[in-house]
Amino acid sequence: MNEVEKIRSAEMEYHNTFYKSAKLYQPGSWISKPVANVMEAFELLENSKPLKVLDLGSGVGRNAISIAQKSMDGTVIDCIELLPSAIEILNDNAKDYGVQDKINGIVSSIEDYNIVNSYDFIIGVSTLEHVNDEKAFELVLTDIRDHLAINGVACLIINSEVQEKDTESRELLVPQFEVNMPTNDMQKLVHNIFRDYEFVKEEIKSLNYIINRADKEVNLSTNAVTFILRRTK
Numbered sequence: 001m002n003e004v005e006k007i008r009s010a011e012m013e014y015h016n017t018f019y020k021s022a023k024l025y026q027p028g029s030w031i032s033k034p035v036a037n038v039m040e041a042f043e044l045l046e047n048s049k050p051l052k053v054l055d056l057g058s059g060v061g062r063n064a065i066s067i068a069q070k071s072m073d074g075t076v077i078d079c080i081e082l083l084p085s086a087i088e089i090l091n092d093n094a095k096d097y098g099v100q101d102k103i104n105g106i107v108s109s110i111e112d113y114n115i116v117n118s119y120d121f122i123i124g125v126s127t128l129e130h131v132n133d134e135k136a137f138e139l140v141l142t143d144i145r146d147h148l149a150i151n152g153v154a155c156l157i158i159n160s161e162v163q164e165k166d167t168e169s170r171e172l173l174v175p176q177f178e179v180n181m182p183t184n185d186m187q188k189l190v191h192n193i194f195r196d197y198e199f200v201k202e203e204i205k206s207l208n209y210i211i212n213r214a215d216k217e218v219n220l221s222t223n224a225v226t227f228i229l230r231r232t233k
Helices: 003-021 036-042 064-070 084-096 134-146 183-193
Strands: 052-056 076-081 103-107 119-125 148-166 198-213 216-230
Touching: 003 084, 003 198, 036 064, 036 119, 036 148, 036 198, 036 216, 052 064, 064 076, 064 084, 064 103, 076 084, 084 103, 119 134, 134 148, 134 183, 148 183, 183 198, 183 216
Parallel strands: 052 076, 052 119, 076 103, 119 148
Antiparallel strands: 148 216, 198 216
């Protein structure tokens, strides 16, 4: 197993375990509500027509379900997710919230998914850094740029400068992120790729929290960068 496979396996194990224990929109976990910046970006859209939405790394529907609830009939949200178990839970959640006609769950890695449609809204929340490598990362960003409709909006939240530390031994661990760029370098890359787009919002949040890795508590710190982008021409 190479390094990327090890990282992806660890991430899949973490999310598989988490999704079995946490219920969507119930207090006490990070899926207790949709991401505020995603919903802020959604409000920039003309919502008087059915929308085409792409959620890259949808999980169990943290953002997609809320967007579906606020969208007109005929809206389709393509939810790309690597974990088959997460797609199963996503479909159950869509039924529970009465939006199953708007949710289209697709099992795929982000880098292997071929974007063919034009989308009004594209989301990538803490997922794009889990593609194979920096080349794949750049290609996915370019694909997003090329498939955003005129007046469409993208909300991308990307982790950078990630560190993971064993909470007991204080030992620095190998971060379980396939792409872990310096914050400034990542911002420059995004600005270059989306140079003809409007940067509606760009902010950096330094985050620090405890996660579980192979039954060990790990302190994860990151600079999470939010980009809200709009295509104007």
